[in-house]
Amino acid sequence: xxxxxxxxxxxxxxxxxxxxxxxxxxxxxxxxxxxxxxxxxxxxxxxxxxxxxxxxxxxxxxxxxxxxxxxxxxxxxxxxxxxxxxxxxxxxxxxxxxxxxxxxxxxxxxxxxxxxxxxxxxxxxxxxxxxxxxxxxxxxxxxxxxxx
Numbered sequence: 001x002x003x004x005x006x007x008x009x010x011x012x013x014x015x016x017x018x019x020x021x022x023x024x025x026x027x028x029x030x031x032x033x034x035x036x037x038x039x040x041x042x043x044x045x046x047x048x049x050x051x052x053x054x055x056x057x058x059x060x061x062x063x064x065x066x067x068x069x070x071x072x073x074x075x076x077x078x079x080x081x082x083x084x085x086x087x088x089x090x091x092x093x094x095x096x097x098x099x100x101x102x103x104x105x106x107x108x109x110x111x112x113x114x115x116x117x118x119x120x121x122x123x124x125x126x127x128x129x130x131x132x133x134x135x136x137x138x139x140x141x142x143x144x145x146x147x148x
Contacts, residue, residue: 013105016067016077017097023076027068027135029098032111034063034145062143064119065098071123071134081138084118092117096140113142 016024037058044051069077083092096116100109120139124132 013101013103015099015101016069017099018076018080019094019096021076023074023080024067024069024072026098027070028066029068030066032063032065032098032145034142035061037061060144062141063113063145064139064141065113066137066139067098068135068137071136081118081121085121089117096142110148112146112148113140114144114146116140116142 014026014029015022016026037060039056039058041054041056042051043054080092080094093115094117096113098111098113099107100111102108117140118138119141122137124135124137126134
């Protein structure tokens with residue numbers, strides 16, 4: 001049984017695919033955004049001379065998002081991070097997808113990140129005697145966002 005009309009997605013079930021291969025179930029996704037410049041264009045109309053103002057779409061900017069994952073042994077994700085950090089951009093730029101799923105794990109919404117690569121990684125703080133999961137926070141930079 002999937003979502004019914006009027007139901008909304010919940011925020012706890014999502015994953016990451018890199019080049020079509022499921023690599024991670026994530027703990028958190030934030031800042032998933034892309035921006036486009038706005039061009040304001042003013043002119044006078046030819047017949048009446050009235051000033052008109054139009055907003056036009058400008059250049060798209062690249063986007064970023066931050067994902068938090070448990071510090072696991074996911075070889076594909078770790079390799080992708082290392083390629084990015086080492087500047088191997090020929091292999092580091094990949095198409096990634098963040099998939100949001102309903103309560104029965106059926107994909108419901110996908111955010112496709114074109115030419116994505118990891119631009120920053122932060123490991124969680126460690127403290128002797130503390131019983132908590134270790135995480136990595138990874139900033140992903142991408143050139144295009146396609147929502148489906």
